[in-house]
Amino acid sequence: HQVLVSFQPLLLSLRRGQASVSYAQSLLGAPETRLTTLSNGLRIASEETNQATCTVGLWIGCGSRYESEKNNGAGFFLEHMAFKGTKKHPQSALEQAVESMGAHLSAYTSREHTAYYMKTLAKDLPKAVELLAEVVQSSSLSEADIEQQRSVVLRELEEVQGSLQDVCLDVLHATAFQGTPLGHSVLGPSANARTLTRNDLVEYINSHYKAPRMVLATAGGVNHDELVGLAKQHFSGVSFEYEGDAVPVLSPCRFTGSEIRMRDDALPLAHIAIAVEGAGVASPDIVPLMVANSIIGSYDITFGGGKHLSSRLARLAAELNLCHSFQAFHSSYSDTGLLGIYFVTDKHKIEDMMHWAQNAWMNLCTTVTESDVARAKNALKASLVGQLNGTTPVCDDIGRHILNYGRRIPLAEWDARIEAVTPKIVRDVCSKYIYDKCPAVSAVGPIEQVPDYNRMRGAMYWLRF
Amino acid sequence: MSLPARLGAFSPYLQACGPLKALLPGAGNTEVLVKSAVCGHFGARLTHTDIKIPDFSDYRRVEVLDPKKSSQESGDARRAFSYLVTGSTAVVGVYAAKTVVTQFVSSMSASADVLALSQIEIKLSDIPEGKNMAFKWRGKPLFVRHRTEKEIAAEQSVDLSELRDPQHDKDRVTNPIWVIVIGVCTHLGCVPIANAGDYGGDY
Numbered sequence: 104h105q106v107l108v109s110f111q112p113l114l115l116s117l118r119r120g121q122a123s124v125s126y127a128q129s130l131l132g133a134p135e136t137r138l139t140t141l142s143n144g145l146r147i148a149s150e151e152t153n154q155a156t157c158t159v160g161l162w163i164g165c166g167s168r169y170e171s172e173k174n175n176g177a178g179f180f181l182e183h184m185a186f187k188g189t190k191k192h193p194q195s196a197l198e199q200a201v202e203s204m205g206a207h208l209s210a211y212t213s214r215e216h217t218a219y220y221m222k223t224l225a226k227d228l229p230k231a232v233e234l235l236a237e238v239v240q241s242s243s244l245s246e247a248d249i250e251q252q253r254s255v256v257l258r259e260l261e262e263v264q265g266s267l268q269d270v271c272l273d274v275l276h277a278t279a280f281q282g283t284p285l286g287h288s289v290l291g292p293s294a295n296a297r298t299l300t301r302n303d304l305v306e307y308i309n310s311h312y313k314a315p316r317m318v319l320a321t322a323g324g325v326n327h328d329e330l331v332g333l334a335k336q337h338f339s340g341v342s343f344e345y346e347g348d349a350v351p352v353l354s355p356c357r358f359t360g361s362e363i364r365m366r367d368d369a370l371p372l373a374h375i376a377i378a379v380e381g382a383g384v385a386s387p388d389i390v391p392l393m394v395a396n397s398i399i400g401s402y403d404i405t406f407g408g409g410k411h412l413s414s415r416l417a418r419l420a421a422e423l424n425l426c427h428s429f430q431a432f433h434s435s436y437s438d439t440g441l442l443g444i445y446f447v448t449d450k451h452k453i454e455d456m457m458h459w460a461q462n463a464w465m466n467l468c469t470t471v472t473e474s475d476v477a478r479a480k481n482a483l484k485a486s487l488v489g490q491l492n493g494t495t496p497v498c499d500d501i502g503r504h505i506l507n508y509g510r511r512i513p514l515a516e517w518d519a520r521i522e523a524v525t526p527k528i529v530r531d532v533c534s535k536y537i538y539d540k541c542p543a544v545s546a547v548g549p550i551e552q553v554p555d556y557n558r559m560r561g562a563m564y565w566l567r568f
Numbered sequence: 569m570s571l572p573a574r575l576g577a578f579s580p581y582l583q584a585c586g587p588l589k590a591l592l593p594g595a596g597n598t599e600v601l602v603k604s605a606v607c608g609h610f611g612a613r614l615t616h617t618d619i620k621i622p623d624f625s626d627y628r629r630v631e632v633l634d635p636k637k638s639s640q641e642s643g644d645a646r647r648a649f650s651y652l653v654t655g656s657t658a659v660v661g662v663y664a665a666k667t668v669v670t671q672f673v674s675s676m677s678a679s680a681d682v683l684a685l686s687q688i689e690i691k692l693s694d695i696p697e698g699k700n701m702a703f704k705w706r707g708k709p710l711f712v713r714h715r716t717e718k719e720i721a722a723e724q725s726v727d728l729s730e731l732r733d734p735q736h737d738k739d740r741v742t743n744p745i746w747v748i749v750i751g752v753c754t755h756l757g758c759v760p761i762a763n764a765g766d767y768g769g770d771y
Contacts, residue, residue: 363619
């Protein structure tokens with residue numbers, strides 16, 4: 104992690120003696136995100152704050168969900184190829200250009216989004232936009248580099264096996280969305296890493312790197328108009344037409360209640376995730392589900408709170424030594440999602456932990472109280488504000504919001520939507536998604552104690568109701 | 569921890585990665601080659617992304633066969649069907665259990681042949697007026713008498729205070745024409761012969 108140094112505006116530094124900005128101020132303090140659209144459909148969004156640094160990047164609405172079985176992993180491979188040189192800047196020149204600015208160039212690929220972004224000084228914005236435009240539009244993709252990157256990708260695939268959290272959650276998607284593109288892992292199978300050709304990568308770019316699906320997002324000390332000018336200069340050439348007019352439309356992805364067990368008794372801890380189908384990003388149920396997840400919260404064995412932790416499940420975990428860690432998660436995609444709990448536990452505690460985790464879900468659906476919801480709302484609001492601690496998180500927020508919602512949702516709006524959640528809404532929404540639904544379960548490690556699927560399915564309702 | 573050991577259970581589902589070959593050609597990566605020898609023809613590199621979830625279309629219900637259709641809409645209908653089948657089976661099962669238990673318990677009660685002995689059917693039109701018929705019933709003689717009007721009147725006008733066991737005639741018969749009694753005399757248990765003797769059989 105790099106720590107971004109941002110200089111406080113002069114006005115705020117006058118309040119040196121006081122605590123930092125209050126919550127109400129932070130809601131309204133952020134300047135409005137300005138959004139412009141170019142003629143080819145590319146959107147430009149920026150949040151201008153008085154800082155010496157900025158993050159500028161390109162967020163593209165493509166990911167492993169758009170891949171087929173044959174080219175699954177192309178996006179990930181392409182991410183590896185991105186910084187291997189462009190037509191104008193071969194690899195060393197590209198590296199030199201970036202390093203000399205003292206900038207950081209990175210990228211990530213997820214199931215529905217791809218991002219290439221650069222963290223740099225605000226004054227270097229023009230160069231940054233130029234380099235990004237080249238990386239995205241005219242990456243050289245030389246055959247030699249592709250061959251070399253194969254082994255890198257394969258090695259990364261092997262390394263990922265060591266990160267059991269990633270394996271568990273990847274495999275959860277694979278089983279929950281089996282037979283659909285959302286089941287694909289971002290990394291792709293090893294066979295594809297061996298056989299993807301330059302053609303595949305070029306075809307991927309031509310099919311998905313289209314201007315209407317791209318957002319040039321910036322946060323920091325940038326001027327929006329200047330940015331628009333630079334975008335016009337460098338991104339006007341991005342195509343907005345598809346070959347054969349075949350616009351790739353995402354079809355819905357079927358969720359299947361199912362399980363996958365990767366048993367290996369040689370591993371020290373079991374990693375288990377249980378999830379139901381959740382809400383898509385644009386669904387109105389997103390905020391109540393976020394509040395619900397805040398009620399369950401997260402826990403780690405290093406938490407010092409013990410039996411005084413606010414989340415009931417965390418209290419039980421601490422008192423009964425149920426697990427090493429757990430977290431409630433909600434992965435949201437454009438039209439569906441996975442709402443679940445992931446936990447890491449000792450092999451003798453799996454059954455108990457599963458029981459109490461599902462018990463926590465049942466509580467959400469039936470007996471959640473005013474104080475639970477109030478506490479969760481506060482925690483959620485704090486985390487939403489706290490996450491935006493730097494130009495890069497803000498820029499990422501902007502990019503993802505524009506892709507998901509078509510606009511940046513300001514903190515004040517999130518606050519209002521969170522405030523509107525009541526215990527009844529939490530109960531109703533949770534019942535809609537959780538109560539008596541078939542879960543998808545994935546388990547990795549010494550998992551003999553994981554209950555039979557029918558038992559876990561039976562714990563998704565209470566006969567007393 | 570070796571990849572083959574961990575993913576061994578999944579080898580049928582792993583995509584065949586091609587013939588056996590070392591990952592990094594010429595590298596001294598003997599560990600990888602040893603693993604690949606154990607793996608057989610699945611290649612030297614196995615990751616969780618190689619796991620292929622089997623196609624369960626043969627087992628799916630019709631509404632969830634299409635992977636491009638959300639399964640939420642049909643969820644209520646599928647659950648309703650499952651619960652209906654389960655509920656009906658449960659009801660039928662409980663009823664069957666009840667029947668079996670009842671049958672076993674009732675086997676301890678009187679059997680049919682014994683119960684059959686408890687009933688008797690008599691053709692009343694065979695008995696002429698004034699005459700008596702005797703049947704064996706429950707091991708005892710059963711007298712059925714077709715009474716004449718004179719006899720009925722006589723019985724019905726008996727003074728109850730004279731009787732040792734006062735009970736009016738109408739309380740002892742449903743239809744006064746027919747009197748049905750056990751033919752065992754209450755004195756010492758003799759079986760009277762109808763219309764015979766000094767007192768006409770005495771009943």
